Amino acid sequence: MIKDYLDEKLHEECGVFGVYRRDADLDVVGTTYYGLYALQHRGQESCGMAVNDDGVFYKRRELGLVNDVFTKDVLETMPRGNMCIGHCRYATTGVPVRSNAQPFVIRHIKGPMALAHNGNLTNSAELRSEFELSGAIFHSTSDTEVIAYAITRERLSSDSIEQAVEQTMDRLKGAYSLVVMSPRKLIAARDPQGFRPLCIGKLGENDIIASESCAITAAGGEFVRDVEPGEIVVFDENGCRSIRTHCGCPTGLCVFEYVYIARPDSVVDGASVHRARRRAGAFLALEHPVQADVVIGVPDSGLDAALGYSQQSGIPYGIGFLKNKYIGRTFIQPNQKLRENTVRIKLNPIADTVKGRRVVLVDDSIVRGTTSRQIVQMLREAGSTEVHFLSSAPEFLYPCYFGVDVDSRENLIAANHSLEEMREILGVDSLGFLSVDGVKKIAEGCKCGLCTGCFTGKYPVEPPKSTEKSKFEKKISENIND
Known part of the structure; x- marks a missing residue:
């Protein structure tokens, strides 16, 4: 018997964007807006920004497209800031509710942190369960919040936010391209296999991180290079530096980035x-x-x-x-x-x-x-x-x-x-x-x-042994009142 099928297209990934201002005249919010607009094809369910205004974080995240969420009136009320990260989302894990929209902003004893993530962890359920048993409370079903909690926990015993990210990567399995913002630093990190793209650009003296090069050029910048699989890139007042302790593994960029997901001008x-x-x-x-x-x-x-x-x-x-x-x-x-x-x-x-x-x-x-x-x-x-x-x-x-x-x-x-x-x-x-x-x-x-x-059926890393994670998330999502 011939079956019927509900839907044809795969849904896209998420898009991440970040900008570190070195030129006092740069509008980091406007730059992020243009970058997210160029990445809209990677996710149409929700979007958001987190602005760093000299260590004070302001966030806005909502369901909807970039131009619906960030209207002219909204953009004019956002602080000018010296750093900004943004995200547009399609739900590969978690349900499409406002609580799952990104970036996530976490306030902990070492100060605020904002995180935007493109990818999908294969050990998210295990990590979440471990953290909950130790007292963690989660407000979403997204694996991005799991990553954020892992980083903040490592931050308690580390010397810097980049060291906390480095130590967290030892525990993460699967696909992740991250943009992390602390009060003084902007950090890009890519999983050792490089499943999802991430790249670096310049806008004058200012630094940009984006999922695709098209977002850098759309914001008026110039593409510099890709973040290497396993690499952590840190932008701060001293310039740019790289941590490559997780580089050198066999790589496996998703071929669908070329076939379907990425924009053709990237x-x-x-x-x-x-x-x-x-x-x-x-x-x-x-x-x-x-x-x-x-x-x-x-x-x-x-x-x-x-x-x-x-x-x-x-x-x-x-x-x-x-x-x-x-x-x-x-x-x-x-x-x-x-x-x-x-x-x-x-x-x-x-x-x-x-x-x-x-x-x-x-x-x-x-x-x-x-x-x-x-x-x-x-x-x-x-x-x-x-x-x-x-x-x-x-x-x-x-x-x-x-x-x-x-x-x-x-x-x-x-x-x-x-x-x-x-x-x-x-x-x-x-x-x-x-x-x-x-x-x-x-x-x-x-x-x-x-x-x-x-x-x-042959993957660069071992796939999860079961799909219990999706059942787990569905059960949690029933209890979310957004």
Whole structure:
């Protein structure tokens, strides 16, 4: 029996941003606002900022998009400050409530600390249980609060905040890119495998930390370099220094940063995201040649791969869909009838491109299948004579434990059906996926190894032995009154 699937797309990661002011004229709040705006694609559920005004911390965090939370009136009331960190969130752990919004601001005996986190710990439940048994009280279900508590506990016996971060990293397992702010310092830290990106920039004399290079340039800065996997970078009144005691492990940047998550104008660990997606399309053309009249991509992340397929195959590239720019990813569907039309509201085929033609349709991935099936149906209705669906990623077969929101194989179409069954479900004339060997080669110039565990079941570090954590968080979330 052919199953139905609820949703097609993976949700993005979170985005982190931080700025350390050395020039008295710099507006750290405005700079952070522009940086978060550029990182909005990484999370649309909530956002926030924490401002350091000479050691006094001010925070604002709410559910909603950056421009909804940080209106002109709000920005004008925030203190000017000399440091600021920001965050936009999609909930990979914890539920989408205000108490889980970031940054977290902790006030403890050694002074205030603010923390923003992108990633997913695989030992969060164990650490949380240990801390609670020793008297800790948590106010959220996010693993970010677990990290914050671990740092503050280490801070009691350490000589500095950076030493506390270094000692905390000995206890953390999984994916984490952190921005930490103390009264006098701004700190960036990345897990030893480098699952999630993190980079450094300059804005004049001022220092910037961001999840992606696009946020640095959007804020008017210049990209300097990536934070190395395992590296801690400290910005203070004496300049910038690095701690590399956790560097040197086998690395595994999530390959979906190149396939889908990161913005195409970003450079991640030495490789252009736009170029990586074009290369994915070119490899697709070599692995899955098709006789067709036009190549189109599914906006947005499928467009670059479609262009690469066209250039390699010689089949003309066309604009096959118009995307409604005014519909956000948090678009509300009030009833079942309208839910069925969600894809049509967001995407509409351009009949002039596809009518009477054999179409190669390129998308970044096929996860559950429902949206893909609807897109194919729209092309048929617009007059396409053939539809050949190609994915610029391999079959998604296994859970991701490091930040992408797939914690089981239950609803993964490729994990439950053969290629021919998937072709029937999607209603296409042919179906193809980029090979694992192919996807490993797309990020030309990448300085890190790549994690392809969601395709192969082989992860850079040992995955958790159970998924009890998600059940634990759901139980806690029932008791949260936000």
